[in-house]
Amino acid sequence: MAELELTDSPSPEDLAVISEGLTAFNELEVGPSERLPLAVLIRDDSDGSPGRIVGGLSGYTSWGWLFTQLIFIPENLRSQGMASRLLTAAENEARARGCGGAWIDTFNPMALKAYQRQGYEVFGELPAFVGDRTRTFLKKAL
Numbered sequence: 095m096a097e098l099e100l101t102d103s104p105s106p107e108d109l110a111v112i113s114e115g116l117t118a119f120n121e122l123e124v125g126p127s128e129r130l131p132l133a134v135l136i137r138d139d140s141d142g143s144p145g146r147i148v149g150g151l152s153g154y155t156s157w158g159w160l161f162t163q164l165i166f167i168p169e170n171l172r173s174q175g176m177a178s179r180l181l182t183a184a185e186n187e188a189r190a191r192g193c194g195g196a197w198i199d200t201f202n203p204m205a206l207k208a209y210q211r212q213g214y215e216v217f218g219e220l221p222a223f224v225g226d227r228t229r230t231f232l233k234k235a236l
Contacts, residue, residue, distance in 0.1 A: 129156040130191065134183045136171065151180040160188035160196040160236070165205070177208040189236050196236055201229040 101108075120127065133152050137145035149171065153162040162184060167176045185196055198214060200206055201223050210216075214232035223229035 124157070127156040129154055132160065132184055132187055134180050136167070136176070136180075151184050153184065155188050155191045155193050158193050158195065160184060160193050162196065162198040177205070178212055181209075181212050185234075185236055193236055195233060197231065197233045199229060199231045201227040203227070206230050
């Protein structure tokens with residue numbers, strides 16, 4: 095009989111069983127995901143060091159989609175079009191990888207506006223996700 099174990103400290107091996115099982119199932123259902131990591135890094139050499147990473151975008155491409163997981167822009171680089179530059183670079187790479195769409199989510203109102211300026215459209219919301227903030231899901235055709 096199968097038993098359940100609840101843990102807040104699964105081992106990497108435990109998580110690999112789940113990930114590999116789901117990957118195998120999905121590949122049988124819809125084909126290989128061809129998942130590839132994608133990052134656009136912001137480097138800063140203003141302090142004399144050789145381009146240390148101060149922020150950027152992290153995500154992946156899979157099944158013909160770009161999914162942006164994380165974007166961080168340091169305070170001193172905000173309101174200078176950096177979000178647009180990061181997204182454009184990621185979208186261009188996603189197109190080169192054969193992707194036809196992109197999706198992202200946020201609960202930050204400023205980020206939401208930046209993504210909409212970049213051409214992303216809302217396709218779903220979770221109201222009161224954190225306090226009174228709504229988590230918004232957006233997509234864009236590439």
